[in-house]
Amino acid sequence: MPAVELTRRGTVAHLLMNRPEVHNAFDDALIADLTAAIDEVDADPAVRAVVLTGAGASFSAGADLNWMRGMASASEEDNRADSLRLARLMRRLQFLSKPTVARVNGAAFGGGVGLVACCDIAIAAEGAKFALSEVKLGLVPAVISPYVIAAIGLRQARRLFITGEVFGAAAATAMGLVHETVPMEELEPAVERVLGLLTKGGPVAQREAKRLALAMGDMTEQAMEKVDEENAALIARLRVSPEGQDGLSAFLDKGLPTWLK
Template identity: 60%
Template sequence: MSDMLEQQREGAVLRLRLNRPALHNAFDAELIAELTAALAAAGADAGIRVVVLEGSGASFSAGADLNWMRGMAAASEAENRQDSLALARLMRTLDELPKPTIARVHGAAFGGGVGLVACCDIAIGVPEAKFGLTESKLGLLPAVISPYVIAAIGARQARRWFASAEIFDAQTALRIGLLHEVVAAEQLDATVQRQIDLLLKAGPLAAAGAKSLIARVIATSDGQAQDQANATLIAGLRVSPEGQEGLSAFLDKRSPSWAHKGEKP
């Protein structure tokens, strides 16, 4: 593995840090493959309960590496399709990861960088962060990341930002739903840690299953089928070992067993 992606394990928390600061953490085919593999491994690791995605240097991620884009401009349509499918796999892997994810946005996020933020479950940024879906300036569109960005900010907002390629600030990102919280730079790490602590207090299976529940509810138009599926889900959770432990701990006025497993050694 190259040094363009750093992995730091802290107990049950995995930090994935894009590490191309000289290029504002822009990604190419190699970084896309490494990040996809790291996320897939994290998803399969029962000991990991939270994943934090962040960038080194001044930016979160400037999107696509210009040299990589130059190479793809000279490639065939079929080669471009395969290349785009690799990026699509990265975004879907992050979006559907069976672990809660946090984007720590300390600087600029453009193009695919916005896609990474949108795919994370929780996104926290600083006031100085800048965002932009700048593809239309190049005669392109943010097609691969569009499902996740639209899910985050809504179709009406997407119409503006996809077409105009405007740069917008953190407060706008907060208002339209791309960020959940904006905090001063000196408070960023503490705020991210507070979210980590909250996630580690939740049942591991419950926290992991939250996004799949939401996705299913959104996708289901049959109300009766939805009621049946939700009733089956909650019934199974109530009698599961995790549900039994959580209910017992609540009634006994104690912390559940998993609340201590995410602590640093």
């Protein structure tokens, strides 16, 4: 079974992260499959909009446990290459030429928050929870940081990056990470309402409007490639650092890192 399922309903492409048994956590397969699906719909002139969601109870819980175990024992160079693959996924989603809608059906942690931030429109179920909890592992949300900061602003990001706290859908809406929060039973109708609005715009104008907004926000795909290189190097260095190794080992072994003992 693929880690990501791509289906088309008329002119809308639906991308379903399909690893519900691990809350749609990232591993190499999900990153590769989601990147490929994004590239495919971006090149398809019949696609007018893209909806991203998760199977089961969660949107995406961030990094997969076994994937993290492998990265904890990998070299700094391997960690850098791994981080660049995740960075490319985020960059491709951010600059996808079609309007994108995040259908946040449940928890979004770590990289899952990055995916939400990279979508043009985000609608969340009321029970959804969010967190940028990397500091609890001795790490930082490096590759997703430009997109999260663009979505919620520097002031909110500073708090959430350093506390790692969990926050709810209402807080996510107030800070701009999501645009609308609805009861779970109203999530699908809310997404459909937005898709209805998107069908009324000219596809060329929508593509240019998206490019305009990003450019006015000083964010271009070319500039982000350099930022991604720097952030991938940062997270790779932290993963192999003493504190990063301590935090990752404690998490994987269900223990406490040194700074909590």
